[in-house]
Amino acid sequence: MSDTVAEESTGKKPGWRKVLTSLSQPKTGYMLLFGFAAGLPYALLLGTLYAWLSDAKVDLETMGVFSLIGLSYAFKFLWSPALDRIDLPLLRRLGKRKQWIVTAQIFLGIALVTLSMLNPVTALGWFSLLAGIGAFMSATQDVVIDAWRVDVADDVATIDILSTVYQMGYRLAALAGGALALILAERIGWPQVYLLMGGILLVVGILGLWAPDADAKASEVLDADDEHGLRQAGQLQPKIRGLALLAVGALWGWALIIVGVFMVQSLGSNPELRPDSVQFITTMGPLIVIATVVVPAFIAALLVKLERSGSYKLEQAQPSRTVGDRALDHLYRALVLPLTEFVGRMGWSLVLVLALVLTYRITDSVWGTFAYPFYLGELQYTKDEVAFASKFFGVGAVVLGLALGGYLLTVLGRMMTLLLGAILAALTNLLYADLSIGGYGLAAASRFSGFTWLAETLGGDERMSKLLLAIGLENLAIGIAGAAFVAWMSSIVAKGYSAVQYALLSSLTMLVGTLGRGALGQMIEERGYYDVFILTTLIGGIAVVLVIFEWIRISRKGKDSGIDETALKNA
Structure with a gap:
C-alpha cells in the first residue's frame, strides 16, 4: 500500500x-x-x-x-x-x-x-x-x-x-x-x-x-513480474545489480553476525563473560542502523538514479541460464528491491518520513524505562498503587484512546489524527512535570473535574487521584497517537514488500528510544525529573512540526496526482 x-x-x-x-x-x-x-x-x-x-x-x-x-x-x-x-x-x-x-x-x-x-x-x-x-x-x-x-x-x-x-x-x-x-x-x-x-x-x-x-493472484503476479522483469530489455544490467546485492548483503550479513555472536555470548554459562545488552545497543546499535538502513538507502538511491538516467541498462532481454543467475535474482528481489521501491517512490521525502518515524514515539519509548523509578522512588507511591494505576487503569485508558483514535481516523482523517496525537502526546509530559514538583495543577484539575471525589469513593485519596489522572490522560493520548501512527506507517509501505519495509520502520522506533535512555538517565540524576519532562515535551514538539510537513507533502502529492479535496481530507 x-x-x-x-x-x-x-x-x-x-x-x-x-x-x-x-x-x-x-x-x-x-x-x-x-x-x-x-x-x-x-x-x-x-x-x-x-x-x-x-x-x-x-x-x-x-x-x-x-x-x-x-x-x-x-x-x-x-x-x-x-x-x-x-x-x-x-x-x-x-x-x-x-x-x-x-x-x-x-x-x-x-x-x-x-x-x-x-x-x-x-x-x-x-x-x-x-x-x-x-x-x-x-x-x-x-x-x-x-x-x-x-x-x-x-x-x-x-x-x-x-x-x-x-x-x-x-x-x-x-x-x-x-x-x-x-x-x-x-x-x-x-x-x-x-x-x-x-x-x-x-x-x-x-x-x-x-x-x-x-490476494494470492496479486502475489503471483508480483513474483512473476519480478522474476522475468529483472532481465528484460531496459532493466539494470545483472553486473550492476550483483554489485549492489554484494554491498547490501555484506552489510546486512555483518549486522546478523554481530547480533548472532552477541546472542550466543549471552547464552554462556559464565556470567562474567556475558556482554552487557545496554552497552551493546548503545555502541553497536547506531552502527547497525547505519549499515542496514543508511548506507543501503544510498545504494538504493544510486540504483534508482541509474534506472531513470538510462545508464547500465540491458539492450535486450537476458534470461537467467544458471543457478547463479537465479540466485542473484532471488536475493536481489528479497533484499534490494524493497529498498529501491521505497527510495524510488519516496525520493527525498524519505528523509522526512524517517525523521518522523524516529521522533513521533520517542518520548514514550525513552520515558517508559524510568516510569517505575519515578512512581516508586521519586513520588513514593506503593507498588499496589502503581500496579493498579498503570496496569489496570492505565491499560483501560490506552484501549479507550485506541477506540477514540480509530473513530477519529474515520472522521478527521489520518493526518489530522496523527497531528492531534503528536500534540496530545507531547503535552501530557507536562502533567508529569507538574507531578514531579507536587502536582498542584493536577490536584486542582482533579477536584474541579470530580476525579478526586471518584477516587475517594473507590477508597483512594487526592494523592492517588493525581496519579490516576496523569496516567489516564497520558495513556489516552498514547492510544490516539498509537492508532494514527501505526495506520500512517502501514499506509506508506508497499504491498509485496511490506514485511521488509514495515519491519525497518518499526525497528527504528524501538532502537532510537533505547539509544536515548542512557543520556536521559544521566540527566535525571543531574537535573531531576522536572527538567527531563520539559525536554521530552520539546522533543514531542519536533514531531508535531514534522507531522505538519508530512501532511503538506501528502497534500501536494495528492494535488499533483489529480486527487480531489475530499480524498485529501480523508488522508
Missing part, C-alpha cells in the same frame, strides 16, 4: 457507520486475534518471565542471560527479507503470510508449554535457550502480522481500522500476560500460568488456519 490518499476517497465524510461496517469484517476479527497473539509472548517473555525468575530465587546477574530477548524485537528487520520470499514446505497453500503466522503461533504455544515443564533453577540453560528462541519466533510473528495487515486491507476493512484493532488486541494481551499472569501465579503457580498461556496461543494458531490472506 503506497502513501497515496486516493484509496480512502469515498466522496462522503466517514463516521460510525463506516466503523461498524469495517468492524463486522472477518479480517477485523482475525486482526484482533493476531494482535492478541503478538502481544502475549512479548509480555510473557520480556516482562513476566523475570517475575518467575525472581520467585525462583535466580540472582539478578544470572538473569542477564535473558538480555538477548529484547534484541530479537529490536533487530527483527534483519531476517524480514526471508519472510517476504521464503515459502515453508507444504504450508504455502495457506497463503504467503499465513504460512508464517500459523507456524509461529503454534511454535510459540509449544515453547510456552515446554517452558512450563522446566525448572528455571536446575535447567536454566535450556530455559534461557527456549525463551530466546521463543522471542525470535515472536519477533518473526510480529513482522509477518504487520505485513498481513498491510496486504489484506481494503476499502471496507481499512488499514486505519485494522491498525487500531491490532493494537487493542496487543494491549489486552499485555494485560493478560502481565497483571493477570501475576494474579494467577499467586494462586496456581508459574508453571500452570505458562501452560495456560501456551494453550491459548496453540488455539489461536489453529483458528488462524481459517483467516483470510492476501
Whole structure:
C-alpha cells in the first residue's frame, strides 16, 4: 500500500457507520486475534518471565542471560527479507503470510508449554535457550502480522481500522500476560500460568488456519513480474545489480553476525563473560542502523538514479541460464528491491518520513524505562498503587484512546489524527512535570473535574487521584497517537514488500528510544525529573512540526496526482 490518499476517497465524510461496517469484517476479527497473539509472548517473555525468575530465587546477574530477548524485537528487520520470499514446505497453500503466522503461533504455544515443564533453577540453560528462541519466533510473528495487515486491507476493512484493532488486541494481551499472569501465579503457580498461556496461543494458531490472506493472484503476479522483469530489455544490467546485492548483503550479513555472536555470548554459562545488552545497543546499535538502513538507502538511491538516467541498462532481454543467475535474482528481489521501491517512490521525502518515524514515539519509548523509578522512588507511591494505576487503569485508558483514535481516523482523517496525537502526546509530559514538583495543577484539575471525589469513593485519596489522572490522560493520548501512527506507517509501505519495509520502520522506533535512555538517565540524576519532562515535551514538539510537513507533502502529492479535496481530507 503506497502513501497515496486516493484509496480512502469515498466522496462522503466517514463516521460510525463506516466503523461498524469495517468492524463486522472477518479480517477485523482475525486482526484482533493476531494482535492478541503478538502481544502475549512479548509480555510473557520480556516482562513476566523475570517475575518467575525472581520467585525462583535466580540472582539478578544470572538473569542477564535473558538480555538477548529484547534484541530479537529490536533487530527483527534483519531476517524480514526471508519472510517476504521464503515459502515453508507444504504450508504455502495457506497463503504467503499465513504460512508464517500459523507456524509461529503454534511454535510459540509449544515453547510456552515446554517452558512450563522446566525448572528455571536446575535447567536454566535450556530455559534461557527456549525463551530466546521463543522471542525470535515472536519477533518473526510480529513482522509477518504487520505485513498481513498491510496486504489484506481494503476499502471496507481499512488499514486505519485494522491498525487500531491490532493494537487493542496487543494491549489486552499485555494485560493478560502481565497483571493477570501475576494474579494467577499467586494462586496456581508459574508453571500452570505458562501452560495456560501456551494453550491459548496453540488455539489461536489453529483458528488462524481459517483467516483470510492476501490476494494470492496479486502475489503471483508480483513474483512473476519480478522474476522475468529483472532481465528484460531496459532493466539494470545483472553486473550492476550483483554489485549492489554484494554491498547490501555484506552489510546486512555483518549486522546478523554481530547480533548472532552477541546472542550466543549471552547464552554462556559464565556470567562474567556475558556482554552487557545496554552497552551493546548503545555502541553497536547506531552502527547497525547505519549499515542496514543508511548506507543501503544510498545504494538504493544510486540504483534508482541509474534506472531513470538510462545508464547500465540491458539492450535486450537476458534470461537467467544458471543457478547463479537465479540466485542473484532471488536475493536481489528479497533484499534490494524493497529498498529501491521505497527510495524510488519516496525520493527525498524519505528523509522526512524517517525523521518522523524516529521522533513521533520517542518520548514514550525513552520515558517508559524510568516510569517505575519515578512512581516508586521519586513520588513514593506503593507498588499496589502503581500496579493498579498503570496496569489496570492505565491499560483501560490506552484501549479507550485506541477506540477514540480509530473513530477519529474515520472522521478527521489520518493526518489530522496523527497531528492531534503528536500534540496530545507531547503535552501530557507536562502533567508529569507538574507531578514531579507536587502536582498542584493536577490536584486542582482533579477536584474541579470530580476525579478526586471518584477516587475517594473507590477508597483512594487526592494523592492517588493525581496519579490516576496523569496516567489516564497520558495513556489516552498514547492510544490516539498509537492508532494514527501505526495506520500512517502501514499506509506508506508497499504491498509485496511490506514485511521488509514495515519491519525497518518499526525497528527504528524501538532502537532510537533505547539509544536515548542512557543520556536521559544521566540527566535525571543531574537535573531531576522536572527538567527531563520539559525536554521530552520539546522533543514531542519536533514531531508535531514534522507531522505538519508530512501532511503538506501528502497534500501536494495528492494535488499533483489529480486527487480531489475530499480524498485529501480523508488522508
